[in-house]
Each structure stands twice: as C-alpha cells, then as structure tokens.
Amino acid sequence: MFVDLLVIGTAITLGPLHNSAFILMLSARGGVRKGLAFILAWFANLALVIAAVMLLTGGKPPAHGSAPSTAALSVKLAVGAGLVIYGAHRRRRPPGPHRPPKWLAKLDGLSGWTAAGLAFLLQPWAMVGAGAASALDADLSSVAATLALIGYCLLATASLLVMEVYTARSPAAAQDRLGHLRGWLDTHQEQLIVRLSLVVGLWLVGHSIYQLVS
Template identity: 50%
Template structure:
C-alpha cells in the first residue's frame, strides 16, 4: 500500500493540467489568497476521499481473498486500465487538444477576474479523479491500528499537494522571483503538456494493472 500511494501521490502532484491552472491563479492579482482557496479545496477533496474509505472499512483492511479485498483489487485494475486508455487516446490526438482542456484553459485563463470561490471550485474540478479513485481503492488496505498507516495517509495527501504548496509559498516569500519561475514553467508546460500527461497516465496505469493482477493471481 505504501509504495502504491506514494507513486499515485507523485503522479497527482505532477499532473500538468491542475498545475497550469494553479500557475495562472496564483500569478493573478490577489493570487496568494486565491491560491490558498484552490489548495484548501484540493486538500479537502483528498482528505474527504481518504476519510470516506476509512469510515467504510472501519480502519481495518479486509481479509485477503475476501469479496471486499477482491473488489478493491478489481477497482484498482479498472482505474489502471482507464488511465492507460486515457493516455493512449490523448496520444492519438496530440496537437488537437480536447474540449475538456479548452474549458479548463478558459476557466483558468480568467485568473484576473477569478474570485477565491472560483479558485476553490477549480481546485475541485481539476483534481485528476482517475488517480484519486485509484488512491481510494488502495486506501482500502490501510490498517489504522498501526500509527504508521496514519503517517502514510497524511504523507499521501501532502505529496499530492506538494507542487501547489511550493508555488504558493514561493509567491508568499519571493513573489517577483517566483513569478518569473512560474511564467517559465507555464511556457514549458504549454509546450510539453501532452507528453507529460500521456507519460504519467500510462506509467501509473501500467503499474496499477501489474500490481492488481499479481495480487489477484497470487
């Protein structure tokens, strides 16, 4: 569970679409306040998903080979396949973009007129929900009778938010320097967004498929 959650958290924090939107939000007038709202909503989603799963399982992992355990592995497999399929579909239409991306870009591009509430809404809408779903299926195996499980779950939420936190703190402590860095980051992402999205989805998807198949067959 630990390695799976850390890899999923890393993929979430590096996912280009929310990073691009956050750069625009935090770089706009009043961006620190809007960025904080974005992050608060983002973290609330992650914590809410983790909490819901823990409440469902009672903090005790299902017995191996039991129906709930098998269902969680099948869900992980489905999310893995979904990520690979999504990545492959994007690969086939590289250069054309997607309608969803256009909506996201338009919403984020309104950063100058975006309120804190709108920024919070973006923090919810731009979650990579396929990856978050895979994390939820993994959290089913958490055993809260051990303190290390609390540490792992907290580390997952922190890791999944780390890129946003770094940008937010940078704008608080050194806004001019951070602003220049973020403008460069946005330019790089505009040029390399598709390969990054495809690579993250396919690599994580293949990992989840391999792990779930091995455990189902074991």
C-alpha cells in the same frame, strides 16, 4: 499500499493541468489568497475521500481474498486499464497547436470560493479513486499506515504548496520563474499526460493482477 500511494500521489502532484491553472491563479490579483483557497480545497478533497474509506472499513483492512478486497483490486485494475487506454489514445492523437481553455483568461476576477470550486473540478478523480482503493488496505492501528495516508495527501498537494510558499516569500522572482515553468508545462502538456497516464496505469494493472492471483 505504500508503493501504490507513492506512485499515485506523485502522478497527481505532477499533473500539468492543475499546475498550469494554479500558476495563472498566483499571477492574478490576490493570487496568494486565491491559491490558498485552492490548496485547502484540493487537500480537503483528498482527505475527505480517505476519511470516507476509513469510515467504511472502520480503520481495519479487509481480509485478502474477501469480497471488499477483491472489489478494491478490481477498481484499481479498471482505473489502471482506463488510464492506459486514455494515455495510448492521446499518444496516437496527431499533434496540434496548444489552445488554453477560455476560462483561464478569467482567473484574474476569481473569488476565493470559485478558486476552491476549481480545485474540485481539476482534481484527477480517476487517480484519486485509485488512491482511495489503495487506502482500503490501511490499518489505522499502525502508525506507519496512518503516516502513509497523511503523506499521500501531502505528496499529492506538494507542487501547489511549493509554488504557494515561493510566491508568498518572493513574489517578483516567483512571477518570472513560474511563468517559465508554465510555458514549459504548456509545451510539454501532452507528453506529460501521456507518460503519467501510462506509468500509473501500467503499475495499477500489473500490481492489481498480481494481488488478485496471489
């Protein structure tokens, strides 16, 4: 569980789509306030999914080889296979000019509630689902497992938190440096999506198969 959550949380926080949108949001009027609404909604989505899993299991991991355990591994295997197929498909797609979505131009007039809704829409739900399936093995009577779940949610939010704090403390410097970062993300968006999808997908497939047969 611990390594699964580390791999998935890192991939979520490095995703280029939500990071690019968040940088644009920070550069808009009231960007720090909108960014905070985005972060709170983003973190809440992750925490609520984990909480739902804990309510389902009662905080006790299912026995290895039981139906719930096998189902969780099957979910991770399916998500991993889907990510590998998706990454391979995008890798074979011919390169073309990057065209930002039209809605990005409307971030300046975004309300806090809309920013929160955008966090829900930009959440990489396939990876969040894989994280939830991994959390099924958490035993809440263990301090280490509890800290791992909290750490996973924080890790998956880390890039947003760093940019939010940086912008709040040094607005001028943040505008310049985050602008360069967004340019780099836009230029390398396809490579990042492909690599993150393949790395996480291959890990989930390999680890899930190993656990299913062991």
